[in-house]
Amino acid sequence: MRGLHHLKRISIVRSLFSFSNTTSPGALTTRRSLYSVSRLLSSTPYAAGGCCRETPPLQSPWSAVQRRGVKVNAIQLRAGNVIERTGRTFRVVEAEHKQQGRGGASIQVELRDVDTGNKLNLRFGSEESVEKVFVEEKSFTCLYAEGDTAFLIEPNTFEQVEVPLDIFGKAAVYLKEEMKVQLQLYDGRALSASIPKHITCTVVETQDPMKGLTSAPRYKRALLDNGSTIQVPSYLEAGEKIVINTEDDSFVKRDNK
Structure with a gap:
């Protein structure tokens, strides 16, 4: 009897893994439910000399892919x-x-x-x-940043997480409240994070052109509301909103919204 139950488990699990490796819509559903099915199988004891033993649950399909x-x-x-x-x-x-x-x-x-x-x-x-290595990517909304930590919330489940700012890299300077961000997760841990490629900032101050120049320069330094400085066209003035490329800290255009 023990051998029969064991063979049934092996047969069912092999079938599920085989089907989960396909790309059909049904396979996607199977991947999502594979862990639940494996838990059900592992919780079914079989008799062996008057005692019961449980089969360890399978790892989740996502962990296997990672x-x-x-x-x-x-x-x-x-x-x-x-x-x-x-x-x-x-x-x-x-x-x-x-x-x-x-x-x-x-x-x-x-x-x-x-x-x-x-x-x-x-x-x-x-x-x-x-x-x-493949990583899982999830969307979050930034609540606020304090010290070296960013506090995020998952918009669907309202799960709140705390992550170190340094996983955003140089883009951390652009992080602000209500910004949509992406977390890259490995084994449930946030390894890296990214922000939108284009965001809107406000010009706080611009550098006056040097005296004595025969022609006006095409670009000048500007201080933004997040404390960073970038090169902007010389026609921009303090108080204007501009679109920034966060990947290379470059000016894209005026924000006329």
Whole structure:
């Protein structure tokens, strides 16, 4: 009897995993329910000499996917990506592309171990590959930032989380209340975060042109309401609202809304 129950479990679980690897709409539903089914199977005891034993529950399908990873060219790495190397999991903090003349392109990356927090700087050539780990992405709304922490809320479940500001990288300076952000999660931990590519800021102050110039400069420095400074067209004045590209801190256009 014990062997029969065990074989039934194996048969059902194998069928579910086989079906969950397809891309049909039904497969998506199966992936979502696989963990629940495995819990149900594991909670069904079978007799073995007058005692009962439970089968350990399966890992969630998402956890299984996260551990698979995929080989990618190292040149494709971007800040926020998660990779595996020498048995450790790292988050890409910064990635800088370099051109070495006839030697070809390379990329200099700063990595942070997700478990220990230790940093590692590496250079990869254009022919090298790395194992990129899949991460789950979820949408949140920023409630506020205080000190080194951002307080976020999930708009559907109202789940509130606290994350360190440094996972936003250089974009943390643009974080503000009610802003929509994306968290990249690995094993339930927030490893990186991103904000919208284009946001609106207010010009607080602009730099006056230097005296003695024969022609007016095309750009000037401007102080924004978040405390950062960028180059803006010379015709802009304090009090105007402008659209900023948060990826490279560049002026996009006036916000005429």
